[in-house]
Amino acid sequence: MPLSFYKYQGTGNDFVMVDNRKLSFPSEDEALVKSLCDRRTGIGADGLILLQDHPDYDFEMVYFNADGRLGSMCGNGARCTVRFAKQLGVIEDVACFLAADGEHQASIERDLILLHMNDVKEIEQVGEDYYLNTGSPHYVRFVDDVQALDVFAEGRAIRYNERFNAVGTNVNFVQKLAEDEIYVRTYERGVEDETLSCGTGVTACALVASRNGFSSPIKVKTPGGDLQVTFVENEAGFKTIYLIGPAKLVFSGTVPV
Numbered sequence: 491m492p493l494s495f496y497k498y499q500g501t502g503n504d505f506v507m508v509d510n511r512k513l514s515f516p517s518e519d520e521a522l523v524k525s526l527c528d529r530r531t532g533i534g535a536d537g538l539i540l541l542q543d544h545p546d547y548d549f550e551m552v553y554f555n556a557d558g559r560l561g562s563m564c565g566n567g568a569r570c571t572v573r574f575a576k577q578l579g580v581i582e583d584v585a586c587f588l589a590a591d592g593e594h595q596a597s598i599e600r601d602l603i604l605l606h607m608n609d610v611k612e613i614e615q616v617g618e619d620y621y622l623n624t625g626s627p628h629y630v631r632f633v634d635d636v637q638a639l640d641v642f643a644e645g646r647a648i649r650y651n652e653r654f655n656a657v658g659t660n661v662n663f664v665q666k667l668a669e670d671e672i673y674v675r676t677y678e679r680g681v682e683d684e685t686l687s688c689g690t691g692v693t694a695c696a697l698v699a700s701r702n703g704f705s706s707p708i709k710v711k712t713p714g715g716d717l718q719v720t721f722v723e724n725e726a727g728f729k730t731i732y733l734i735g736p737a738k739l740v741f742s743g744t745v746p747v
Contacts, residue, residue, distance in 0.1 A: 492744040495526075497533060498574060500566035500603075500737040502686025502714020506533050507574045510540040510552070520558030522747060527556040533745060536678070536685050539567050541574055548581050550588040555680025563591040563625025565689020565733045569603035572596045573737040591625040603737045607693055611727035613701065620698045624731075627659040628694035632702070636665035636673050641684040645677020662691045664699070671709040672699055686714030693719055693733050700728075 493515070496507040506526050508515050516522060517540060527535045537555055544550040551571045555561040568589055575581045576598060583598045595606040607624060614621040620630040629648055633639055645661035648654065658679035665673045674695045676688035696708040696719035707720040717735035721728045 491747060493526075493747045494742070494744050495533060496574060496577075496742045497535065497740040498570035498737060499714075499740050500569045500687065500689065501712055501717055501735055503564075503566035503688060504535045504740065505564075505567050505570050506535045506538040507570065508538065508540050509574075509578060511543045513542065515540055516747075517552065517554075522558075523554045524556065524558035526745070526747075527554075527558075533743075536681050537561060537564060537567055539564075539571055539574075541571055541578070541580070544588050547588045547593070548585045549575050551590075553590060557680050557682070559680065561590065561680055562627075563589050563608075563690055565605060565607065565625065565691075565693060566687055566735075566737070567689070568594060568596070569605050569689065569733070569735060569737040572598065572603050572605070573739070577739065589625070601736050602734055605689070605733045607690075607731040607733055609727060609729045610697055610731065613698060613727075620701070621659070622694050622697065624690045624693045624697070626690040627654075627657070628691050629654070629659050629661045630664060630695055630698045631662070632664050632666070634665065636663050636675050639663055639675065641675045641677050645684065646682070649677060649679055649682075660688060660691050662688070662695050664695045666699075666702075667711065668709075670704065670707070671711065672696070672704075673711045675713060684713075687712040687717070689717070689733050689735075692717050693731060697721065697728050697731070 540552040
């Protein structure tokens with residue numbers, strides 16, 4: 491049977507999107523998901539996302555990593571799913587939906603998707619680096635020249651070290667550009683390579699930057715484009731966190747499965 495799909499990207503983080511409201515997609519088939527995400531023999535993407543009905547929400551977002559396995563929260567993927575839901579007529583300009591880490595709200599303002607992320611209560615310091623969870627686990631390291639860094643080698647070494655080898659972590663490298671701006675490059679688990687952008691990673695880096703003299707809002711440059719993170723910090727941690735950026739349809743089609 492041919493599978494209808496849509497290809498979306500949010501600051502270069504790209505996804506195969508499938509309307510699965512009829513529950514026709516074989517979501518247990520890891521090999522199929524992996525093959526669809528393959529950039530040489532498939533459609534090509536950093537992940538695959540199913541949009542599904544849910545009795546208590548506008549929709550449910552089910553995210554798979556490019557390796558075919560069910561993933562954790564994906565910020566850029568969530569923004570793309572909101573835009574996809576608008577295209578399908580599931581929502582207008584606001585959404586309340588379910589993702590891997592629970593309920594999220596989002597709104598569409600022209601070219602931008604404003605995604606409300608979950609609260610973050612704790613940032614662990616690991617030597618001079620940081621570790622936190624923004625819906626997905628993230629290791630954050632500040633560097634002097636992020637463009638010169640071998641993100642694949644450095645990120646892979648941390649992702650597969652003794653602490654993180656079993657479950658994995660995303661690894662982010664951050665450079666300060668200005669008093670309100672940072673540059674982020676990310677090695678993503680599940681993709682097992684650098685991606686052009688990572689939404690939960692950008693969010694993590696912005697929150698860590700607040701521990702280094704930054705204040706909300708924080709502009710974030712990535713290899714795939716520009717994002718912004720806003721938040722409120724108090725003694726309990728971070729709340730009212732928003733990941734803000736574009737999400738665009740690239741193309742649509744069908745593929746035999």
